[in-house]
Amino acid sequence: MKKLLALLLVGAMSLGLVACGGSNTSEPAAEASSVAVETEAATTAGTEAEAEITGENPDITAEISLWTYPVGDWGKEDAVKELIAGFNEVYPNITVDVQILDYAEGDKTVTAAIESGNAPDLIFEGPERLVANWGAKGLMVDLSDIWSTDVSAGIYDSIEAACKGTDGKYYEYPVCMTAHCMAINRDLFEAAGALQYIDEETRTWSTEDFQKAVEALVAYGHTNAGAVFCRDQGGDQGTRALVNNLYGGTFTNAEHTEYTANSEENIKALELLKSMEGINFDASLVGGDEIKLFSQGVLGMAFCWNVGAEKGEDGQSAQFDILPMAFPSDGTPALQGGIWGFGIFDNKDANRIEAAKVFIQYMTQDDVDYAKAVETSTYWPVREISIYEGDEIMTEYGKFMQYMGDYYQVVPGWAEARTAWWNMLQKVGGGTDVKTAVEEFVTTANAAAAAATAQ
Amino acid sequence: MKITRNKVYKFISVVIILIFAFLFTFPLYWIITGAFKPYEAINSLTPEWWPSEWVTTHFEKLMSNRKAPLWELHIPFGSFFSENGKPIVFWEGPEAPAAIRWLINTVFMAVTAMLLTCVTAAMAGYALAKKRFVGRTVLFTLIVCAMALPKQVILIPLVREMSDLNLYNTIWSVIFPAVGWPFGVFLIKQFSEGIPGEILESARIDGAGEIKTFINIVFPMIKPGVGALAIFTFINTWNDYFMQLIMLVNSEVWTISLGIAKLQGEYSTDYGLLMAGATMAAIPIITVFIIFQKYFTKGITMGAVKG
């Protein structure tokens, strides 16, 4: 009887172990399956060997992962897979597994992946993440070797500067760029008699014109002229550009070491926005929501706009004439640029890093392939190539490139500083005195910068 | 006089409950109708109470959004031997809309977690209630204290641990912490207190072994408790959005809840698409609920519980 009981218990125990899945205690089962795996590995090795002989590029065999933020159609799985298919025609031995991230949760997904040692090999985003954040933390691979190619010499200097870390290493290889602008509902402006306040030729307007236009919209009955969205960080470059431009303020000093949001110009701008009827500080919206509301005709203007939005679903579904505009400013508008490209996470695997570099080179070095990569992004190339010939929308938006302002999103500790920005807007919206709110923002943001620099 | 007052009270109560019932049904109604309303109606400033036109465009968009293999069967523990630490897939299903795969993942996750929890908790709860052993009080105190612990508390260590176990980004990383959560043990322990000691004693005298006693005598008596636990675990795991958010990266391993949340991140306020996703998430579980309604609502009496 006792024996039987013991047997049963042992049985129950091993059942428990099987259920434990990842536990290390289940050696026997593990060994059994490892045999099967080995045989399988042997067969795959065989096929790989064959491929090595027949394949065009015998050098590298690797399986790499690519995570992309939704930069135009780089956020659509089908489009990216098509680009990868082109890549695989030349490099059949490099498998690229693609994951699309979103701006709402993407950063947190990457954080969890980094912390658990599962960071992707390639990532597609801008310098504020690749250089100022992950690069500064020493998680990225230096891409100087790709930057030293002849083709790379053609990349615009301002872009190059943004892709380089404070330590002089290149953590991003750029693919495309744009100037973030804003947009207005032309039909609504016309109906409200507000078209007189904008210059349709240069697409600029003064701060006073902006005020008058909003007043006209409100008088017309459209009380939701615009929204200073501030639920979270999504699309925050729009609100920053709006505030900075109104009275010619800047976001950081020229050296990108300190935040200047508490300057007189910026305080004046925030106070103006707060006082304007028709401009709501809306803590229930992020940039994406704002674009949507604009394209639905609910909001009269969008501060989080660019050519990608126009070409995307929101722009296409709008039932009215969308007129892209520079931000209202008394001087020359300074638009926030967007730069996107590849970075490589240092996963301590020389083979995968090499494969990732091969991928970047394929996408950026040859003009034909590069044009495809740029077109997928819906933005502009970072060096001179012939692209978008006769594309009306691109010509229209091309006007804004001349207003491209300083790319300041490379301050160390940027990730924390930007969260302080929308928290500050929420406070202003909630009735906190502007001066108090911006001072608090600058303190937090500068502390974050100092901490990150010290690190 | 008294009777009339009673009746008035009852009448008013019923009216109030009817109002609440309406409020509780409305979101679901809004989800399902919203999924079939055309784009313009959804974003119109005057809501459309009943769809003037039924369209399936949102579902088409949902289905064409992402693709994933319908299923992928892994070699158990394969990730420990594969070169890249990823699971070794030996059987991959046909390519299908990812939303359907999410649904399959969710069902697999909830059912597996439910079964594992019920089996382990039934055994442990019984032992805790009916056996006297060294460390019993300590263990029980630990369980009570850990019961309400939100998973956010152990977020970072858990992520690292899952990675060490090669479970990160697999559905198991959501299942195992759910099974480890000691609420089930507590619940079954409370239930098992009600088992009369004499029955166990007489079974022992009759020569029944521990296992036999457990299966033939204990289990039938704690069945309602296990039923309650099964339902509770199933729903909780289904809704355990946080763990899914943290642990699951690749769209092939997402659950339907996570899928909708991610759609929300991508398409912000495309409520038509979101409602289509929500409908897909809600309909299967509501169907199960209505079919098994009897079990959901019957037998979960806690009257038998002795604290």
Next chain:
Amino acid sequence: MTNQVYTKRSRALVRRETTAAYLFLLPSLFFFVVFVIYPMIMCIYTSFFDSTMGREDIFIGFTNYVNLFQDEIFLGALKNTTIIVVVSVPAVCAFSLWVASVIYDMKGAACSAFRCIFYLPVVTGSVAVTVVWKWMYNNYYGILNYVGTKTGILDTNINWLGDSRFALWCIILILFTTSVGQPIVLYVSALGNVDNSLVEAAQVDGATRFQLFWKIKWPQIMPTTLYILVITTINSFQCFALIQLLTSGGPQHSTDTIMYYIYYMAFTLYKYGYANAMGVILAIIIAVLSAIQFKLAQSNT
């Protein structure tokens, strides 16, 4: 002599029982230790370090804890968490008991219909429910503002989720609708199990409806009430999806809960040690609460 034999046998019995007990406990303990206890220990350990991404951890003793209690946002989050638990737990218990006592008297079909209806938000799934509420709360074309302004209850549209005065209550409301389903079902069956002979005896003695409830029924459904208290507390503490999907803790941190703040601290600001210290504080609070609840349970039955 006999005594010695007895002790020996008894010891053997104790040993046998202990072994058996642990074998029964083994599978459950394995998961508990590996996926709850071990991470918890790691959490306590890391909370004494300045731990962030891409750098070795630096031991800083209790600094994280000291900083925590000077962090206004943390204290605010603590307050919000308390409000959510203190408001929603009693509200859910009282409401579900009231609904259960009304629908319990109804005919079978009506009773089960109501049970189903109140259970619907639970089975719809928290994310699906959250998303539809987000739409209904929408500032510009949400149905709540539409009905409110049309019926004249509201003068102008209210930005439900974007206004720090309303956001937390909006979240509590959703939490409430997803929490009452299970308690109602439990209470209905508990009321069905109340010993009828006692009820009848009391009625013969001329007890009022009120007395009947408090003196006869309430003590008998006490175990159910305690169970409901426990699960509702757990649910309230774990309302994460609502906050993450609707408000991200805003506006002005008015909907930050500790659970969300931990997530934000760890994954947006990379302050792992600090986030873990918060987790430890929360764990202590919850452990104490659970222990109190459990002590109450024991003294009551």
